[in-house]
Structure formats: C-alpha cells, structure tokens
Amino acid sequence: MKRNLSLHQYLILLTVMLTASFGDALLAHGMKQVGPVSLDHLERLMVAMTNLWVISGIVLLIGFFASYLTALSWADLTFVLPATSFSYVIIALLSHFWLHEHISLDRWLGILLIVCGVGFVANGPPLTEHVVPESEIV
C-alpha cells in the first residue's frame, strides 16, 4: 500500500486543483458573453466554441484531464476527487471577485463543510489494497 506521496505527485494534485477551478471560471465568463443556451438555440454552443474565454477554459480543462488521469494511475478515485476539492474554494473566490456572483453565507458554509469533509480523506492513504482480477473491474 502506498502511504506517502512524492513532491512530484503533490504537484500533480495541485495542477488538478488549479486547472479545474480556473478552467471552470473561464468557461463561465465566456458563456456569460455568449448568452443563455436553450434547447431551441443549441447552435449557440457552436458560437461558444469560437469564444476566446471558452477556448481558454477548454485548454485548461484539457490540462486538468491529463493531470487527473495521471493521479488516477497511482491513487484511488475516492482519494483523488476529495484531495483536489480545494478547487471549490478557488471557484468560489473567482466567482465572487471576478464574475461578481453573489455567494450567500449558507453557500460559504456549504463550501467550508465540503472542504472539511474532504480533509478527512486527504489524510488517508492514496491507494488502498484491493487485488481484483482485471475481468472483474467495472
């Protein structure tokens, strides 16, 4: 069982957090410029693909995906997802200060609880023992 992460692996997790939160924020900023997308006007999704903010968000989310896959190759899914949850806080800060969205006290408390919850997981081992034949996975 792997119990400790190397510096390189911590940096991978940090990359997952930063690219996820900044990618989502850029995407939201771009979609606000594009305007609401409805089922009657799905062509707006294509317009969104030409928006620089949306494109930048997608580039960051591709970076997120690469680092996320790398992390999944040496840690459990139930470790990687919560361990990178600090991105919720970054999203909240970006939403509040950059996108000027209102975040109520309840939402801040909710975000705080989520971060506390995932702190439990982050202190545990990244990979648990589970010898499963390949044919039984999923």
Added chain:
Amino acid sequence: MTHVGRLETWILICMIAGMAIAGDVLTAGAMRRIGDLDEIRARSGLAGAIKAVAGNGMFLLGVLAMALNFFTLLFTVSKVDVSLAAPASASLTFIGNAAAAKVFLRENVDRRRWIAVLFVFAGVMLLRR
C-alpha cells in the same frame, strides 16, 4: 444570474453528476488496468503513455460520458450561477463516486471516507438553500 427554476436547476446538476460518475468510474477502472502513468512515461516516453491510454476501450467509454458531462455543464453554467452549479455537481459526483468506487472498483471506502461523504452531503444541502 440563475435563469431557471429550482427544480430545473437541480435536474441539470443531477444530470451533470450522473454523467460525471459514469465517466470517473470508467476512466479510473481504465487507469487501474493501464498502471502507473509516470512509470509508463519513463519507460516508453510520452507517446507510449498516450498510446496506452488512448487504446483502452474502457477509457474511451469514460471519455464519451465525460464529453456528455461537459456539454451539460456548458449548458448549465449559461443558466445557473457557476458558484452553485460547479461545487454542487462536483459534491454529488463525489458522493456517487464513493458508492460506485466501492461497488465497481472494489476500493476500500473506509469510515474516514464515508465521514467525508457525510460532510460533503451536508455541504450540498447548504448550497441548495
């Protein structure tokens, strides 16, 4: 800037979470089969690592689920505050993933991880208010 009702908002958020769970479990299962990507990259280079990942059928199914998840997210953030949609869908995804990882990936989801699920669930309840 929420443009839709509460019910539609949470239906959209649940759709994002459902597709994310399918994508996460499939890609995690694929990565477990493939092995440590850092080691593969050291042995076969970046091209070898990409080939190992892109040639895995389970991974491609996971990517399909994630692509559907992405377009639903795009649709949703144009109507719902990202500060609600992003953490709420991610939290629901986390709860569903804990159960799915235990059942499908046979991960040892111990008490520590279930406590984390409860905290996250409480956090989601607060986000709904």
